[in-house]
Amino acid sequence: MxxxxxxxxxxxxxxxxxxxxxxxxxxxxxxxxxxxxxxxxxxxxDLSRLNLNKIEDKGSFIEVGSMVSQRELETSSIIKGFAGGVISKAVSKIMGPSFRNVATIGGSIYGKYGFSDLITVLLAFDVELQFYPSKTMSLDEYLKTPGFYDGILTHVRIKKEDAKAFFKKVCITALDYPILNVAISKAKTYKVVVGSRPLVATTLDKTMEYLNNGGADFKKAAEIAVEELKVGDSMATKGEYRKQLAKVYIERGLEEVNK
Ligand SMILES: Cc1cc2nc3c(=O)[nH]c(=O)nc-3n(C[C@H](O)[C@H](O)[C@H](O)COP(=O)(O)OP(=O)(O)OC[C@H]3O[C@@H](n4cnc5c(N)ncnc54)[C@H](O)[C@@H]3O)c2cc1C
Known part of the structure; x- marks a missing residue:
């Protein structure tokens, strides 16, 4: 550049x-x-004079400024105290600490990267994005809307829930981009998310419908997931392998959030 x-x-x-x-x-x-x-x-x-470097507990939600670094998110006691610290753990898998000291939350979400660990884990919760001048939308809606919103991402709001959660990044070497990401949360309902397909993360709606209507056979849930999951090939791996990985980690994740 x-x-x-x-x-x-x-x-x-x-x-x-x-x-x-x-x-x-x-x-x-x-x-x-x-x-x-x-x-x-x-x-x-450069937005660094606009006070966007705070993580605040606002009662019913956690508000993260878009200039907060990945490392600040990872080490925040507010974030560690939410859903077993799953967001913190997911972010800790991105490159090394010096990289995470520089990368911002705004840049990480705005770009809708297919490989994003952060987007995958956030999609397992109710997350709202605030844009300047005047737009608020859910992360899910932002990801599903083609292109990029023509404004400034100022804050990310994570709804506080009493949730259990699971995150898995699968990559070939530790510092690599993921070849698959899986995030699952269980609060009043389940959310099941797969990222790095290699497309951007998505919720698995049929799988969630099965689980949220009382389905308790996790092997069956993983089979439904694999059936509905849209994957592709990339230089790193084949779509079919991604499906096999998703099946294993979705079943494992469901067991984990039900312990
Ligand atoms: C070598 C490398 C390896 C990586 N590996 C991984 C990985 O394994 N897992 C993973 O999850 N991520 C990975 N990433 C992505 C990384 O974690 C960040 O998400 C990415 O660098 C973007 O963050 P940034 O702060 O650098 O954004 P920038 O590069 O500054 O910006 C990215 C884009 O967002 C726009 N933008 C930034 N902030 C805002 C805002 N507030 N409002 C509107 N637009 C905005 C910019 O104009 C630009 O278009 C990797 C990145 C690199 C360079």
Whole structure:
């Protein structure tokens, strides 16, 4: 990536005005993904003066600012105290600590990466995204809407529930991109999510319907999951192998959240 200029903005209005001024102006999170590509950026818009680096317990939900780093999320006592610390554990599997000190939550969600560990685990909960100037939508809706929302992701809100949860990242070597991610949560209802298919994470609705209507045969649930799961091949592995992995880890995850 090459950028012509860098502006550290002092307000939302300024950030948004700059973003709309040219399709070549980009919001800067940690810059790790932006840097990897060869985009020609005109102005990089830095949000670090906008107070977006907080993780707050707001009673019924946890609010995470979009400039919070992955490492801050991983080590937060608020996040560790939610659903057995599953979000913290999932994030801890991304590269090394120095990488996670730089990568931001905003950049990690906005990009809708198929391989995202964070998106997979968050989709197992009720998560809302707040965009400036005036849009709020669920993470699920954001992922299902084609393209990227034309605004600034400011906060991520995670609804607090008394949940048990499971997360598994399968990769060929420890620092690799995942070849499959599985996340399961059980609160009042179940949520079953598979990511790195290699498409972006998705809930498995038929499997959840079976479980949420009293289905208690986890082997059967895993079979339903494999039937409805849409996978593809990638350079790293074949879709058929992803299905086999999903079957094993969904059954295992269901056992885990029912202990
Ligand atoms: C080498 C490498 C390996 C990786 N491996 C993994 C892995 O194994 N698992 C995994 O889950 N992830 C992995 N990732 C992705 C990484 O965890 C981050 O999700 C990614 O780098 C984006 O975060 P960032 O802060 O660097 O975003 P940036 O690069 O700064 O931004 C990414 C995109 O989001 C936009 N953006 C950023 N913030 C906002 C905002 N607040 N509002 C609107 N738009 C915004 C930017 O304009 C840009 O288009 C990897 C990334 C790299 C570079």
């Amino acid at each position: 090459k950028a012509n200029s860098f502006v550290s903005v002092g307000s939302w209005q300024e950030a948004y005005k700059l973003l709309k001024a040219s399709p070549k102006n980009k919001i800067l999170g940690g810059g790790l993904w932006l840097k990897k590509g060869n985009a020609q950026v005109d102005t990089l818009i």
